[in-house]
Amino acid sequence: MEISVVSTRPFTDQKPGTSGLRKQVSSFRRPHYLENFVQSIFDSQPMLRGSELVLGGDGRFFNREAVQIILRMACANEIRKVTVGRGGILSTPAASHLIRTRGAAGGIVLSASHNPGGPGGDFGIKFNVANGGPAPESVTGAIHAASLEVDHYRIARSPHIDIDHVGRRQAGEMEVEVVDPVHDYADLMESLFDFPAMRDLLHSGSFTMRFDAMHAVTGPYAEEILEQRLGAPAGTVMRKEPLADFGGCHPDPNLTHARELGQLMYGRGAPDFGAASDGDGDRNMILGAGFFVSPSDSLAVLAANAHLIPAYRGGLKGVARSMPTSQAIDAVADALGIPCYETPTGWKFFGNLLDDGRITLCGEESFGTSSDHVREKDGLWAVLFWLNLIAVRNQPVATIVREHWQRYGRHYYTRHDYEEIESGRADALMSRLRATFPELPGRRFGSLRVRTADDFSYRDPVDDSVSTGQGLRILFEDGSRIVFRLSGTGTMGATLRVYVERHETRTDQLDEDNQAALAALIEIAGSVADIRNLTGKDAPDVIT
Numbered sequence: 001m002e003i004s005v006v007s008t009r010p011f012t013d014q015k016p017g018t019s020g021l022r023k024q025v026s027s028f029r030r031p032h033y034l035e036n037f038v039q040s041i042f043d044s045q046p047m048l049r050g051s052e053l054v055l056g057g058d059g060r061f062f063n064r065e066a067v068q069i070i071l072r073m074a075c076a077n078e079i080r081k082v083t084v085g086r087g088g089i090l091s092t093p094a095a096s097h098l099i100r101t102r103g104a105a106g107g108i109v110l111s112a113s114h115n116p117g118g119p120g121g122d123f124g125i126k127f128n129v130a131n132g133g134p135a136p137e138s139v140t141g142a143i144h145a146a147s148l149e150v151d152h153y154r155i156a157r158s159p160h161i162d163i164d165h166v167g168r169r170q171a172g173e174m175e176v177e178v179v180d181p182v183h184d185y186a187d188l189m190e191s192l193f194d195f196p197a198m199r200d201l202l203h204s205g206s207f208t209m210r211f212d213a214m215h216a217v218t219g220p221y222a223e224e225i226l227e228q229r230l231g232a233p234a235g236t237v238m239r240k241e242p243l244a245d246f247g248g249c250h251p252d253p254n255l256t257h258a259r260e261l262g263q264l265m266y267g268r269g270a271p272d273f274g275a276a277s278d279g280d281g282d283r284n285m286i287l288g289a290g291f292f293v294s295p296s297d298s299l300a301v302l303a304a305n306a307h308l309i310p311a312y313r314g315g316l317k318g319v320a321r322s323m324p325t326s327q328a329i330d331a332v333a334d335a336l337g338i339p340c341y342e343t344p345t346g347w348k349f350f351g352n353l354l355d356d357g358r359i360t361l362c363g364e365e366s367f368g369t370s371s372d373h374v375r376e377k378d379g380l381w382a383v384l385f386w387l388n389l390i391a392v393r394n395q396p397v398a399t400i401v402r403e404h405w406q407r408y409g410r411h412y413y414t415r416h417d418y419e420e421i422e423s424g425r426a427d428a429l430m431s432r433l434r435a436t437f438p439e440l441p442g443r444r445f446g447s448l449r450v451r452t453a454d455d456f457s458y459r460d461p462v463d464d465s466v467s468t469g470q471g472l473r474i475l476f477e478d479g480s481r482i483v484f485r486l487s488g489t490g491t492m493g494a495t496l497r498v499y500v501e502r503h504e505t506r507t508d509q510l511d512e513d514n515q516a517a518l519a520a521l522i523e524i525a526g527s528v529a530d531i532r533n534l535t536g537k538d539a540p541d542v543i544t
């Protein structure tokens, strides 16, 4: 096969963020933009030569074109084999599973997660390493460095490669194997959970559920698992056909963007269980009838009940959460007598802990939960875990969570996002805030007294790597916390995230309105960071 060596010049904005390189589609469609980044992956990861790569994405606009370009570049860069999901589709957790079971040297996942798609939306590309997880900082750093030097890329002049039919074919010296994107993943789920008990629940006549696939990648996965294998009635999976523009919606599983599901779950005759996943299938939202389970609480409930699920019957080795995630899971770990690790935001930081056998479950406040079955967060896995739990405990979602609060106390928790702030202003806010930290310890705000204030840094206990500047924390003497971070996944300006948490143990104070219960801390956050003045915004754009 003829190979072209194309001259190019570096782009200076190809530094991967929290989860790969995310940009507007218009950026990715600039001549050489995608090719430069892909060549930087191959240049900085020489072990890919002669090995197998997994490739797939969430099906958003530009997915198919990108798959063709990457296949031709893989061929020109002497990749031995590429395993690709049919139609170029693989959910993020399914890609992670395939990398692991195939023994691939890595994978390329195309997604901008929950960001909108379509020609005016976002696109993204992420490199996953041989353990199936997102590349650690050492690898993303090397890719970025290569992107600043790249002066040519290699691409095969191959005709269009058929990715729409399962089977093996050759592209020059390289083998392309097109696989069913759903099958192996569905088998994996069946091996972890009690499918007979879940089937009985769904057939009991007294239980109904809805899953909102948001016209994103999980539609076919949810249909196969929930409707085919578990026999849930047709229509259980809403918005199930994946669309390149997600039907013009934002594939972000929260009550704002999964509005129809929310209305159903808070309406009369609501289903017993509601759930949704995002663009690439790694996030989850969990709802009971008239009841929202916060992601941090969900993680804690799963950990506390893991012994009821076949895959985790033997107990948990340990758990982990990202720093801004609430400390609800810490309380469970304490009771179980297992370690709880606190990592920076980003799934990549869980990889070493999982590989080293230190943890079994982990999760983040950003609607992500998973276990050691893959190395990504896994939306449907979390939904099935809850379904299995409901089947075993035979209780409504709200009762399960309220009983959890009674035992461990409730970690009232919220995240306020201020979006599309001009980057200079956002940086100024963070540095001004950081400058106030030396004076904060000991300072009183009403009944609250600051214990300490710092910029979170993390030393990975497995490889001793250090990540600094991971979020500004104000920790109060009563255990309450306020955390400030700039998001690493946005594509327009900067997003300020403010995370607020308070632990309540008085058993008659556990059912308060969440925002009201946190009002004093929210007020303190606004004043110490001077948010209104420095962002020009009177209120957050999104509250979760």
Ligand code: G16
Residues within 6 Å of the ligand: 018, 019, 112, 113, 114, 282, 283, 345, 346, 347, 348, 364, 366, 368, 486, 487, 488, 489, 490, 497
């Ligand atoms: C990604 C990462 C998560 C992270 C989230 C939010 O999720 O995989 O680990 O918590 O972004 O990150 P940030 O606060 O920096 O925007 P996803 O679902 O977008 O891939």
